[in-house]
Amino acid sequence: KQEVTQIPAALSVPEGENLVLNCSFTDSAIYNLQWFRQDPGKGLTSLLLIQSSQREQTSGRLNASLDKSSGRSTLYIAASQPGDSATYLCAVEGGSYNTDKLIFGTGTRLQVFP
């Protein structure tokens, strides 16, 4: 059974810091991994999608890497801003016994203070 873990569960940093959020998964036979952002009381917004054949994806100040063999992904946020405050979730699709389902981690709650 695929299990997805995110560390840390919560993070509070001053504005301007570079951040690394971690995601690990137990079954490395995934199709892809997706990072989402969720603001309080809102839905999920897709940030980055990394296909299983890719090593990283970049969008603006965000960079996500994927190491399938070790079952890990990191989301790097450069020069953090208060507007980055949200919960960040990673989700994997695929696995030995998991085909089309997206399995989510528990999220990292990020607060960036001025």
Add this chain to the structure above:
Amino acid sequence: DAGVIQSPRHEVTEMGQEVTLRCKPISGHDYLFWYRQTMMRGLELLIYFNNNVPIDDSGMPEDRFSAKMPNASFSTLKIQPSEPRDSAVYFCASSSRDRGGTEAFFGQGTRLTVV
């Protein structure tokens, strides 16, 4: 495209009543997912459809829950009878394999409160 559209945004109902949540996926997407989010359990997949056919409903908690997708542009999740422990935010998401990736897009959710 307006994205995934869910209705209602908020629902407050009394225990024992029937609740129906609605979802309109993004046009052209062939996968539709229903998730439930709570503080205790995070995001849980309830059921998903491919080309309007239910593929995996192993996440549906009880027989009180049922989901249908009568056509490619509409799905419902019904709870009958509702109980206070069903209180949660219910999300619908859709995706497509046609573009080589399967990026999932989520609706804004329905916040259900059962009193």
